[in-house]
Amino acid sequence: MDVLIYSSQPFERPFLDAAASARGHRCQHQTLALNASTAALANGFSAVSLFVNDDGSAAVLQQLAAGGTRLLALRSAGFNHVDLNAAKALQLAVARVPAYSPYAVAEHTVGLILTLNRKLHRAFARVREQNFSLNGLLGFDLHGKTVGIIGTGQIGSVLARIMSGFGCTVLATDPIQNRDCLALGVRYVTLPELLQQSDIVSLHCPLTAATQHLINSQTLAQMKPGAMLINTGRGALIDSKAVIVAIKSGQLGALGMDVYEEEAGLFFADHSGDILTDDVLARLMTFPNVFITGHQGFFTREALQNIAETTMTNVSAFAAGTPNGNWLS
Secondary structure: OEEEEOOOOOOOHHHHHHHHHHOOOEEEEOOOOOOOOOHHHHOOOOEEEEOOOOOEOHHHHHHHHHOOOOEEEEOOOOOOOEOHHHHHHOOOEEEOOOOOOHHHHHHHHHHHHHHHHHOHHHHHHHHHOOOOOOOOOOOOOOOOOEEEEEOOOHHHHHHHHHHHHOOOEEEEEOOOOOHHHHHHOOEEOOHHHHHHHOOEEEEOOOOOOOOOOOEOHHHHHHOOOOEEEEEOOOHHHEOHHHHHHHHHHOOEEEEEEOOOOOOOOOOOOOOOOOOOOOHHHHHHOOOOOEEEOOOOOOOOHHHHHHHHHHHHHHHHHHHHOOOOOOEOO
């Protein structure tokens, strides 16, 4: 089966091509993102593959279905960018990659925590200019601190294990308590309790209508003054404008972001020669206690291979008419 790969990135193509070839499929790579203007490129393709910032809205799905598409093979665990109700009505199968490497994202989360705490980003720039002063680089011991994890699925549970290894007290909030976390001694509390007690808060819950802007002016006010906030989940879990206010007032002590609610059309591309027109992101980047990476938490060799393998396994399952556990609709 021929598969059109939207938002194809050079770093993933060898993995996708190898996984496709091993299963008798072929990839046609398209660097453009899926949207209303590019949906026609999929005409004649029974299967298309979407990345995290592709547009899976109802209007776009209608165009895909009209062109003969029957499968949306997502190269992500998240699926908030796809209108599942519209997909079902159009008889479009949707399959995702529910787990590619929880270690990749959890370890990147720890990297953000360590960078912000020990001011590694500032120290790196300073030393390159032969400035070896330690003024302004004071951090704190992670040992003995309280880390609050919002969402204890596979990634959140791996982070709980890592932070427990640092000697942290780990709190969590999730509608479903993870047995692995309970075995580690993680204590489940309400969201207000977690925010009030945690020195570090890390977001690992899915983006839904209920969790959009979960971190807002009200919840930021509930956090321990000077606490650190980390988001390697989905950008819209955070109200970025409210976060700016909290940073300016000192209520929020540090912010680490690997995702951003308006990242579509910005992340995964080189804009170094462009004028940044996103005033919110531009303001965030001016703070010395904010560290932003460009959605690279998933970016390990193991994760890319797992994403490719699972994506093409989903394509094979569709071709065989045998939906698997990765199906959403």
